[in-house]
Amino acid sequence: MSKLDSKIPEGPIDQKWTKYRSTVPLVNPANKRSLEVLVVGSGLAGASAAATLAEMGYKVKVFCFQDSPRRAHSIAAQGGVNAAKNYQNDGDSTYRLFYDTIKGGDYRAREGNVHRLAEVSSNIIDQCVAQGVPLAREYGGLLSNRSFGGTQVQRTFYAAGQTGQQLLLGAYSALQRQVGSGNVTLCSRHEMLDVVTIDGVARGIIARNLVTGEMEKHFGHAVLLCTGGYGNVFYLSTNAMGSNVTAAWKAHKKGAFFGNPCYTQIHPTCIPVSGDHQSKLTLMSESLRNDGRIWVPKKKDDNRKPTDIPEEERDYYLERRYPAFGNLVPRDVASRAAKERCDAGYGVGNSKMAVYLDFAFNTARYGRTEATKRNIQNPSQEEIMRLGKEVVKEKYGNLFDMYQQITGENPYEVPMRIYPAVHYTMGGLWVDYNLMTTVKGLYALGEANFSDHGANRLGASALMQGLADGYFVIPYTIGVYLSTEVTRMSAEKDKTDSIDKLKTKHPAFDAALKEQTDLINKFLNIKGTKSVESFHKRLGLIMWNKCGMARNKQGLTEAIAEIQALRKEFWSDVRVLGSADEFNPDLEKAGRVADFIELGELMCKDALHREESCGGHFREEHQTEEGEAKRDDVNFAYVAAWEYKGVSDWELNKEELKYENIKIAQRSYK
Amino acid sequence: MGSGHGTELNLTLKVWRQKNSKAAGSFETHQLTGISTDMSFLEMFDVLNEKLISEGKEAIAFDHDCREGICGMCSMYINGRPHGPKQGVTTCQLHMRSFKNGDTIVVEPWRSAAFPVIKDLAVDRSAFDRIIASGGYISVNTGNAQDANNILIPKTDADEAFGAAACIGCGACVAACKNSSAMLFVSAKVSQLALLPQGQVERKERVLKMVEAMDAEGFGNCTNTGACEAECPKGISLENIARMNRELTAASFK
Numbered sequence: 001m002s003k004l005d006s007k008i009p010e011g012p013i014d015q016k017w018t019k020y021r022s023t024v025p026l027v028n029p030a031n032k033r034s035l036e037v038l039v040v041g042s043g044l045a046g047a048s049a050a051a052t053l054a055e056m057g058y059k060v061k062v063f064c065f066q067d068s069p070r071r072a073h074s075i076a077a078q079g080g081v082n083a084a085k086n087y088q089n090d091g092d093s094t095y096r097l098f099y100d101t102i103k104g105g106d107y108r109a110r111e112g113n114v115h116r117l118a119e120v121s122s123n124i125i126d127q128c129v130a131q132g133v134p135l136a137r138e139y140g141g142l143l144s145n146r147s148f149g150g151t152q153v154q155r156t157f158y159a160a161g162q163t164g165q166q167l168l169l170g171a172y173s174a175l176q177r178q179v180g181s182g183n184v185t186l187c188s189r190h191e192m193l194d195v196v197t198i199d200g201v202a203r204g205i206i207a208r209n210l211v212t213g214e215m216e217k218h219f220g221h222a223v224l225l226c227t228g229g230y231g232n233v234f235y236l237s238t239n240a241m242g243s244n245v246t247a248a249w250k251a252h253k254k255g256a257f258f259g260n261p262c263y264t265q266i267h268p269t270c271i272p273v274s275g276d277h278q279s280k281l282t283l284m285s286e287s288l289r290n291d292g293r294i295w296v297p298k299k300k301d302d303n304r305k306p307t308d309i310p311e312e313e314r315d316y317y318l319e320r321r322y323p324a325f326g327n328l329v330p331r332d333v334a335s336r337a338a339k340e341r342c343d344a345g346y347g348v349g350n351s352k353m354a355v356y357l358d359f360a361f362n363t364a365r366y367g368r369t370e371a372t373k374r375n376i377q378n379p380s381q382e383e384i385m386r387l388g389k390e391v392v393k394e395k396y397g398n399l400f401d402m403y404q405q406i407t408g409e410n411p412y413e414v415p416m417r418i419y420p421a422v423h424y425t426m427g428g429l430w431v432d433y434n435l436m437t438t439v440k441g442l443y444a445l446g447e448a449n450f451s452d453h454g455a456n457r458l459g460a461s462a463l464m465q466g467l468a469d470g471y472f473v474i475p476y477t478i479g480v481y482l483s484t485e486v487t488r489m490s491a492e493k494d495k496t497d498s499i500d501k502l503k504t505k506h507p508a509f510d511a512a513l514k515e516q517t518d519l520i521n522k523f524l525n526i527k528g529t530k531s532v533e534s535f536h537k538r539l540g541l542i543m544w545n546k547c548g549m550a551r552n553k554q555g556l557t558e559a560i561a562e563i564q565a566l567r568k569e570f571w572s573d574v575r576v577l578g579s580a581d582e583f584n585p586d587l588e589k590a591g592r593v594a595d596f597i598e599l600g601e602l603m604c605k606d607a608l609h610r611e612e613s614c615g616g617h618f619r620e621e622h623q624t625e626e627g628e629a630k631r632d633d634v635n636f637a638y639v640a641a642w643e644y645k646g647v648s649d650w651e652l653n654k655e656e657l658k659y660e661n662i663k664i665a666q667r668s669y670k
Numbered sequence: 671m672g673s674g675h676g677t678e679l680n681l682t683l684k685v686w687r688q689k690n691s692k693a694a695g696s697f698e699t700h701q702l703t704g705i706s707t708d709m710s711f712l713e714m715f716d717v718l719n720e721k722l723i724s725e726g727k728e729a730i731a732f733d734h735d736c737r738e739g740i741c742g743m744c745s746m747y748i749n750g751r752p753h754g755p756k757q758g759v760t761t762c763q764l765h766m767r768s769f770k771n772g773d774t775i776v777v778e779p780w781r782s783a784a785f786p787v788i789k790d791l792a793v794d795r796s797a798f799d800r801i802i803a804s805g806g807y808i809s810v811n812t813g814n815a816q817d818a819n820n821i822l823i824p825k826t827d828a829d830e831a832f833g834a835a836a837c838i839g840c841g842a843c844v845a846a847c848k849n850s851s852a853m854l855f856v857s858a859k860v861s862q863l864a865l866l867p868q869g870q871v872e873r874k875e876r877v878l879k880m881v882e883a884m885d886a887e888g889f890g891n892c893t894n895t896g897a898c899e900a901e902c903p904k905g906i907s908l909e910n911i912a913r914m915n916r917e918l919t920a921a922s923f924k
Contacts, residue, residue: 052812067733067792068799070839071741087819123815130815132808132868134832141822159832165740166835173807180803188796211788240735274708279716280737402739405763406710471812531723533716577728582690583789586729 004257004641004655007432008112013661014094017116020433021476025483032057034489035482038205038220040192040247042069044164044463045446046226047171048470054178056475061185061218062175063192063207065242065588070172073228073240074466077164078285078399080146080156081128081463083121088145092153094118099662101461104150104330105426105454106615106631107664108260108639110657112433113451120472121464125157127471133170135159147290148459150330150669156460161285161399167463171470190216191588192247193516195223195254195442198508202442203499206509206516210588213581215517217504221485222441222478225251226470229425229447231264233596233603234548235540237422238270238283244592245599248429248448256437257641257653259430259450261599262607265457265616266549267423268294268334271406271416272354281421282406284357285399286459289327291362291392292416294318294334296346296355306348306356306415317341325669332456332616332629333669335420339549340627342419349417358415363388420549424462426453426616427606430641430655434477435469438641441481445469450639455615520580523590528573532590535570539563539593539600547604552620556608563601564648570597602642602650609652612636633664679705679766682774683718685730691786691794697776707767711754712737712744714766732791739763739903742838745845746791747778752842752901760840760903780841782850784888795841797887798855804883805876806859808868827865834862836904843898843906849890854898856884857914858906864917874921881918 009020027035035058039050042064054060064072084097097118102109125143129135135157136144145154159166178184187207194206196217204219230245231237252258269284295314302309317337319326329337338355341347348354364381367388371379379387389412393400403411429437429444431451436443446466453461492498499506542562546555570593578584613622613629614636622630639655680703688695702721705714712734719729735743744761748754754764769775777791785793823831835858843854860877863869869876892911899908 048812055811066735066741066743067795068742068839070799070802071735071743073736073741075742076736076738076740085818123813125818126815127810127812129818129821130808130810130868132831132863132866134828134835134862134866135818136832137823137825137828139825141824141828142819159835162740162836165838166832169835173802174810174812176799176803177807177809179799180805186799188799211794238738240741241737242735275706277706277709277713277717279710279713282738401758402763405739405759405765408708408765408767475812531720533720533723575723577723577726583731583792585731586723 002655003438003653004430005432006110006112006655007434008110009433013111013115016112017119024476024480027479027482027486029057031486033059035059035221035485036061036219037222037224037478038063038218039224039226040205041072041226041228041448042172042175043072043074043226043228043446044168044171044466045448045470046072046224047168047175048467049224049226049445049474050184051171051174051178052471052475053478054183060178060183061187061220063187063190063205065189065191065210067189069175069186069188070169072168073243074168074463075165076240077463078161078283079287080148080158080163080460081124081167081467082148082155082458082460083125083157083464084118084155085122085125087143088154090153092155096153097121097155100151101452101458102454102662103667104456104458106456106629106667107454107633107637107659108263108614108657109452109454111659111661116473117452117465117468120468123472124464124467128167128170131170131174133159133166135166146287147328149286149289149328149334150325150458152325156287158287161287161396164463167467171467192250193591194250194512195439196509196512197254197439198499198506200255201440203506204504204509206512211583213579213584215513217509217513219503221482222443224443224445224474225429225448226445227448229428230596230599231422231425233539233600234422234543235537236273236278236281236544238267238281241280244595246592246595248444249595249599251429251437251439251442253644255439255644256442256444257430257643258427258602259639259641260427260455260606261603261642262547262610262617263426263455263615264422265331265424265426266335266420267331268338268420269357269418270421270423271403272349272351272419274407282402283421283423284403284416284418285396286331288357288396288399291395292327292357292359293361294327294338294355294357296341296348300345306358315346322669329669330456330458335549336618336627338420354417354419356415357418359392359411360415363392366391424457426450426455426457430639434480435474436481443474443478445474455617519591520587523574523576523587524580526572526574526576528575530573531575532586532593535566535574536589536593536596538566539597542566543600543603547600547607550618550620551607553608556604559604560601560608563597563604567597570594601648605650606640606642610636610640637664677707679707679769679771679773681705681769684774684776685791686778687730687790688787690789695787705766707765709766710737710762711746711748711764711766712762730791731789734762737762740838742840745780745793745840745842747780747845749776752780752845753903757900758903758905760838780845782844782889784850784852785841785844795839797889798839798841798852800887801852801856801880801883802859805872805879808863809872821867823867831862831865834858834865834906834910837906838904840903842901842903844889846897846901847890848895848897849893851892851898852884852887852889853892853911853914854902854906854908856880857910860914860917861910864913873917877914877917877921
């Protein structure tokens with residue numbers, strides 16, 4: 001029998017959640033006050049969960065490695081957040097959002113979870129507006145929407161190109177309100193180094209105070225990992241420099257299964273690499289594909305300036321290949337198409353590893369509309385472009401500025417050069433319908449779990465999922481488990497050595513603390529010759545070349561051997577300076593890179609075992625004649641949940657995916 | 671096309687080093703050669719740190735995270751200006767093409783009594799979190815919201831509130847101010863919520879509490895020099911301070 005029970009409620013898809021929500025066990029207010037919840041990570045999922053659980057009466061502690069919870073990387077999300085409000089009267093509905101998400105994920109996500117996500121999406125917008133999040137408005141005072149990839153309706157809410165910032169600051173203010181009233185204890189500049197389990201149940205964490213280096217023990221009745229994704233395993237990604245897998249990986253080594261680790265999102269529109277010094281990549285929002293047209297020259301090695309290449313000599317390859325969705329195909333499709341053109345020799349810029357994202361066409365269109373609005377008769381081309389640029393600036397000003405800062409080029413005048421970059425990881429800790437991992441009492445929310453996006457995430461769905469998990473799912477589902485804790489606590493109340501009395505004095509905490517302290521000293525005592533950074537770069541290159549946008553058996557097999565060798569070298573030759581009892585960013589990074597190396601191996605192993613292409617996972621051996629991803633639904637319609645057994649040793653567990661409401665089909669965006 | 675073919679710079683860096691909040695600090699001088707003008711300022715620091723590590727010396731500690739100008743974590747005081755010579759950019763978005771070959775660049779941490787140095791260039795800005803916790807929110811528990819389109823907000827008000835909400839909490843305003851005043855930061859949040867219908871109920875109480883918390887953290891007074899606005903990487907307007915002063919006056923007369 002499978003070790004995995006997804007706990008999807010019975011019943012029709014549109015009633016599963018409402019019925020479950022009304023029948024889950026509750027925890028009474030007095031008992032909530034005696035239950036402690038540890039929330040690790042303060043992004044959209046963490047901040048919203050912590051604030052909501054504290055509002056409900058639980059005692060909450062929040063941990064983040066940044067100096068303030070407001071800086072979690074959700075802050076950098078640009079384009080928007082989806083919700084099935086149907087404010088545009090364009091035929092949107094809960095079902096359509098559900099359908100688009102399942103199809104967008106290339107039929108590798110769970111129906112039950114995704115439908116719930118679509119159901120609560122509207123509540124998210126309501127909640128955020130009530131908090132004072134300044135989402136974009138129309139002149140009539142109503143909320144504005146834009147289009148995103150993989151859909152044909154306008155359901156994306158936004159705040160210029162800073163939607164993540166505004167949503168996170170909303171959740172952060174709700175969190176700080178609870179901090180101010182004493183319901184949440186905030187531990188910023190703290191990094192979780194291990195989860196403490198007793199008899200297989202999560203009872204707390206070990207965290208390092210990053211300022212003093214002090215190792216701390218924290219007890220909790222439940223632990224929520226809201227620690228984001230692991231895109232930085234590739235070294236170069238759009239993630240923040242500090243984004244890491246350590247919390248999730250340590251949980252994995254303590255028994256939490258890792259789901260679909262190879263499902264990585266390579267985002268099509270990022271600023272290309274400019275040199276060896278590159279430390280991170282910057283996204284140009286998918287919302288730009290609303291108004292930008294993607295093209296390359298029809299001629300190979302065309303070195304003319306883009307503005308000198310006439311219309312008929314341009315290949316708008318997305319519009320050519322996918323007439324129905326055009327520039328708004330899902331991210332995996334758009335990325336592969338860009339790679340295909342560049343590999344075939346049509347790339348642009350000095351590196352030839354870029355394509356154009358051109359706003360001239362739509363700038364002119366906006367300009368003409370503005371001229372009509374302002375009653376300007378026979379406007380000159382110059383006038384039209386000037387007016388159009390004003391409109392474009394209002395919509396995307398911050399993104400255009402960012403592009404200019406980084407490249408030194410003016411995107412109002414010349415097309416942007418873009419290329420795909422690692423952006424998001426659909427894989428993550430396996431969770432059931434309650435968001436609980438395979439370790440009792442340990443939950444994973446937001447990007448840290450694997451649950452809702454299948455093999456490819458649609459744009460503007462990450463913010464939706466993070467906030468859905470934190471505001472509207474975990475507050476209900478955590479009661480299923482915590483109500484049993486109340487019963488247990490009552491039964492054990494006279495026991496002198498119960499965990500409730502001992503808390504962090506339980507020997508399991510001391511053992512975990514010692515293990516992590518020893519690990520830190522081990523890093524410092526290797527005294528090798530190569531920097532932590534250099535190992536990270538080398539890992540990233542292996543991953544990008546062999547487990548990136550296109551993968552094959554030979555490359556993945558080689559990658560596994562190379563990563564194993566890199567791991568050995570790391571543990572014998574890494575150089576970490578400074579001491580353990582101080583602020584030491586290099587030491588922090590050593591721990592993160594050590595975990596990335598182990599994760600990288602599992603990602604390759606997962607990608608190697610999945611003998612099909614689906615969403616972001618493209619195996620060159622499995623493609624259609626037109627070069628599209630070719631799934632194998634007979635053999636691979638399952639979640640691969642890997643169980644850690646030891647160094648380089650994992651056992652595969654499968655959760656079959658059942659499609660009862662959506663007919664599984666070849667994905668087409670033509 | 672300007673990609674990947676910048677020129678290279680040789681630079682002298684004078685960087686503040688300080689072991690911890692209690693130790694005395696001092697400047698350390700480093701020479702760097704072959705710095706590409708396509709690098710960001712922080713990538714130049716990455717190069718320097720790799721060089722230090724290869725020489726067996728401890729890397730320079732500095733705060734940074736998103737490296738795309740939005741998280742507000744990076745915080746370097748460069749040649750006497752928070753976030754360096756260019757207007758409207760954070761340190762992470764400052765690129766080396768803003769410097770010339772042979773330049774000497776002086777880099778210090780934010781300096782304010784309310785922002786104690788943690789190590790080298792990293793400072794403690796938790797005072798900002800405590801100010802927000804004192805009242806920088808709308809008291810609405812999850813689940814209490816009405817339909818979002820039931821609240822009509824004129825576009826101009828929404829845009830103005832968004833302009834104030836764009837603050838990234840980096841603290842450049844405090845670092846730029848000769849009095850170490852946090853008025854721009856606090857007024858941005860007060861303004862955002864005062865401009866929106868959702869913020870009206872707690873309007874008076876909010877400004878009183880936040881100003882009280884700001885004073886308790888040891889930030890200085892505002893003397894209207896405008897340095898904060900000039901150095902703010904997100905263009906937060908001085909008008910917010912004027913609005914907060916009006917809000918405070920109104921709230922003081924009940």
